[in-house]
Amino acid sequence: MFKHLKLHGKLFLLVLSIGLVSLMSGAFYAYLVEQDLAQSTLIERRQFLINEVERRLTKKQEIGLTNAVGLTTNTDLHTALLQYDRDLAALALEHIGELYRNNTNFKGIKIHLHTAQMRSFVRSWDLNAFGEDLGKFRASVRQVNQNKKALVGFELGRDGAMIRALVPLTEGNQLLGTLEFMQGVGSISRDFEQDSRFYLMLLTQEATQIATKAANNQKVAGLPVANNKWFSDSTLAAARSLEAHALLQQEYVLTDAYFAIRLPVKDIEGQIIGWHIVGEPRRFIDAQLQEVQRLSTSFLGLIALMLIATMGFIFLGIHKLVICPLGYISTGLNGFFEYLYQQRNEASRVTFRGKSPEGADELAQMARLINTNITQVERQFVQDKQVLVEVEEVVRRVDAGFYAYRVHQQTSNPQLDALRQILNNMLDSSQLHFEEILATILSFAESNFTSRLAVHGTSGKLGSLIAAVNTLGVSISELMAIIQNTGVILRQGTTTLADSAEHLRQSSHKQSDMIQITHEAVQEVTAHIQQSDHKVGSMQDQAEVMSQLAKKIGEIADQTNLLALNASIEAARAGEHGRGFAVVATEVQQLAVHTQEALAEINRNLGGLMKLVADIRTASSSQLEHMEKLTQVADELAQINMENSAIGEQVYQMTGEIDQRVASLVNVAEQTRALKRPTDQVCDVDLVFEINKVKLEYICFKDELLTQLTQKDRLQQASQDQCPIRAWLHRDSQDPRRQRCEAWQNLVQTYQKQADLCATLIQARQAGERYEQVQELIKNVEKGTDSLFDAIDRVKTQECRQRNLELEARCQQARQTSAH
Template identity: 25%
Template sequence: MKTKFFDNFTIKVKIFILVISSMIAGVLLSFISKKGLDDIDLEIQEIAITVDVERSAFRTMLSERELLLNTGSSTIDNAEMEKSLADTRLHLATVLNKLEHIANITESQSLFERVNTARETAKKYKDLLNEGVKVLRNLSQISGRLDKTGSTAFRTARDFISNKEGLIIKLIESLKEQNLSQESKQQIADIQDLMVKQKIVVSIIDMLHSLRINEKKFMVSKSDEIFEKIKVNLEHIQAKLSTLKTISTQQKDIEQLIVLTDAIKKYERGIYKWVEYQEHFSKEVVPRLKELGDQLVTETSNASTEARNNITKTQEEVLITLIVITLIGVLIDIIIGAMATDSIIRSVNKFQEGLSEFFAYIDGKRRDVEPIIITTKDELAEMAKIINESIEQIKIGLEQDKALIQDTKRVVGDIRKGILTERIVKVAHNQELNDLKDYINAMLDSLAKNIEQVTIALQKFSEDNYQYRIDEDEYKGEIKTLIRQVNMQSKNMSKMLRNSAKNSVQLQNSSINLSKLTDKLTDTSDVQSRGISEMQIAIDGMNESIENVVEKTENVTTQSAEIKTIMSLIGDIAEQTNLLALNAAIEAARAGEYGKGFAVVSEEIRKLAEKTQKSLAEIEIIVNTLSQSTVEAAEGVQLQSQKIEDIAKQITHIREVSDQNRNTTHDISKVANLLAQISLDIDKSLAGKKYIGKDDTLKNNKKKRTRRQEEENDYEDDDE
């Protein structure tokens, strides 16, 4: 019911209803203020009566115990002291009557019982005191304790009055700050008048305190000067009472003042009567009198406490009433506010749920999104209609974008498998995604072409065909550098192979020379003297050939170093390609979902760079092996050169060491055979390889071999 009622209003009207309900609650609270002020006035009267009860009880005890201090003095027959004591008792009876009246009004049975108990105790106390005062003699020690107790009682009473006055003053100031009615202001004025009366009563209490002290001193010292002071104190007290009568307007207060005046007079007479019976009182009645006096103080204190409890109860009732009214107003306000805010919150919640579902749909957490349905007639319903239209349009666009992304994932998956022929064909709603699709397809076309060229070159190299070249003019940037390095590798490998072919012919010629030399040494051993010169010439030629071999070997070593430099450059290019692929992957990751396809492509480029580095490492191992073999061959040739030098040095001793010459000749023959075998191995290795300038190199080597064969034939003919 409440939902249908508030759904027909706008948000502004709902807020207006909340404000009006708060104002109504404030008006309800204002009606309770008058009753609160009346209860406060009653509390102040009860506080005054309660203080008067305690004060009367303390005054009675102090008067009687001051009388005890004067035991045995000449003032025992003083009628005024006895009258003062009687007046004090009369005042105690009066305030007990007031407490009884309060108990009847508040219907407090416990307070009523306490008042009756205090009255009976006071009567017993009076009878026992009248009986025992006749026999009192010496109460000096007791009078000291009574004086201390009386002084403490008066200080406590005065502090209590002062505290109550402070609370009353704060209450009056608080009430003045509020906008009160004329009747409430009159009540505040009555409270202030009551405070003035209370101050006069406090002054009378102070004078009574001084009166009792003087009476105690008089009963001890019998001094006329002190007695005159007592009279002056009584006159001042009576003057204060007259002032109170003058300013009092209520008949009840005037009657109380008259009773208090009579009590003071009786108290004066009672002092002398107290002295008369002092001795008898001290011997027989003091213990009982003290017991009843303490009981009287206890009962009056309990009655006063009961009255204060009633006052506290009244205050609590007023406070509870105010709290209940306040809670009712707040409850009404809360109910109306809850009814209004419930309508708003439901609309906001539906609006929020609709937006959350839509955002979840955009993030891919939901497969579909429902329109926002709000049945109210407020501003949120209008906003929901506009947003529903936008959601429908965005939904169609997102579906198209998702289709393009799925197509991109398909193409990237094929690329990951090594298939570079697939392309993205879907069309997205977002034009930027369409542009990205075109860029990716163009990149795939270019990448496929580049990879195809490099793959063809590597395939040719694997087939020992180093004649294949890629046209560098079609490429730019790092790809062009990569193509250039591949072509450079082909060129360098061709150059290295040509040099190896040339070295093979030279090695073969050297082996033939060595063979001829060994044959000559063997055949001409009987003509060593003549053969020494020829052998020297042959050795020189051999040294020259060995130097050529060493030089060629050094060239091979240098070319191997150049090949290593080229491979290092290719490795740097591969590393740079790897870094570029890594940077591309980072940028793709920043692009989020739209950069996943590019991230896959960059990952494949990085893998290609890693494969290139791995292949370079294998080529480097091969080149190192070839270089090491060349170095070892050079070391072997240098070793043979050293041996030939040793032979040259020992030619003069050939005749003496012919056996050693035969052995040396045999070793040289082995070297020649080894060189011939190396030459054959190089020829076999180069026979199956294709490289730039191979045909020219083979023709030159063939001519050299033909020319060398003719020389050998001529040499053999000469030998024959």
């Protein structure tokens, strides 16, 4: 509906709406003022009742303290405490109570006398109850006994809460005990009733744990009154008519009949033991509240009249000062827009009643400003058209492949001029990159692979192209390094092989000579062994003859021994005549025995000699067999050595041919200019080609990822799940050699930084950030690619160094083994 209204209708509705909102705001403010005044009235009335309660309670306490001080002058009480005479004390208290009942309004006073040991001495209302240790639960008794100063205030007892005035009884500096003057608040309730108000005191549930007798008193809002006798039925009825539960949670409550407040009852220690409830009829404050309402209504009516008058003047002023000038401005702008849309050849200007706008008001200033801007826009429009024509021409030439053209026409339009500068900068950057790429490719064609392209903040397809060209240069340099290293190794191998072949030839000739000498020596040794065997055989025959001869000598010695024995027997028979013959027979017998012993020794020596001769002949036979085998082996070695000599000659001739071909290959590699570092990282050819493949796959992956991030329809597809380096790292991470490689750990950290950077870029683009906001992130991704590739190359370098160290260790071990 509002879309079809003209401006003056909308302004009228706006002014009317503002008036209504202002009126409602005024009404709301009047209501707030009324509520605030009413609240202030209630607070003032509450404070009045609080002051009344506190005034009467203070008066009550002062009277109690005055009476207690006066009673301490009673000599009978002093005497009773000194002599511990309870009867005397009871008689004195009875006399005092009768005086109060007959002459004052204090009908329910109670006097309690305590000893210096804080034990109950005499209670005026219960003479049989005494001896109780009051110091255990009566804080007031402890304070007066300790400070020896009077004290007054509320305190709980078994009967309930009362005003207790305690005064020390002393005799000189000696404390005889304390006198306690107890009062209720019934008189205060009665005084409030005389003023058409009500007052009562409630005890808390916690207080009834001490005031056990009061727990059964009448209750208001679930809390017992301090004493059933202190408060009249009308007071209790008025209190029960209140929203007592709400009153216990708030500071005051206002019902249809009463206005009531509550304030806490605190004991001597400051603990809340109950609540004072004070109330008065509502008519006491209704007059004040009605006056507040009348003032609020008058204030609201005045606001309404002022708003109506103000809205009328505002609407008339708006029509004359705003609506009409805006119509003139609209007419002038329509003519200008027709010029912009090329519906007319000349731009119109804003005029007020056919004249140029005059005056110092804002609309006149705006009209003059519009006319000035129309003139500037008209002039700028011509410039912009010339710039666009030149841009179109330059774009056509660039599309044909000519990057040397630039847009030179300038304009005062900052956006279009910024576009011109961006286009020229783009052409400068593209021309520079293409020239660098062309120069690098031409250097590759001239066998110079040391050139590397700088990123210069490029990204996207051009960044991928630069990375691919750099990777190509590294790959070719690695290939040249592989060829050169292989050629060096082959030349070293052929040289070693040639030396070995020559050494084999010389060794074969030496071995032939040594084998011939050995063969002749073996034949000579064999002849000596055969001669020794013949001599040993002769010795064995002679030993056999000697053995037979010794046997015959033994038989003769046995016969001689027998004959000598017979001669000795015959000499014994002859007696004295045969004594000389007996001596001869004995000597012959001894000679025979010695002969037998010598023959036994000869037989033993001949046996050892014959065994030794037999062993020598056996050893000689074995040596002859070995010498025959050695002669056979020498003949076979001579044959093999002749074959080795022939093979060595052939190997020596072949190594010469191989060395010539390797020299030609190394010469080609040395003429090529390649990067120096790849020579340290090409020991594992399979690893070199595997890493080059991973690099190229990552360049394609990065290019596809950046393409997705620049296209809205593919933005949500961007992900790093298919990253080839990530898959390669995951596949080789369990290799023990990789885990010990410091360069590998550095590569993992570098890749993680690159992956985090890509993740941040993906998240930013998917969150809706524009290309300009993430352009720096894209440049960092391109720079990170160079760092990532460098970290990958360092893995190859460290891998080669580790392998060289292991190879050197094995060679050292082999040399040590050979030395041993």
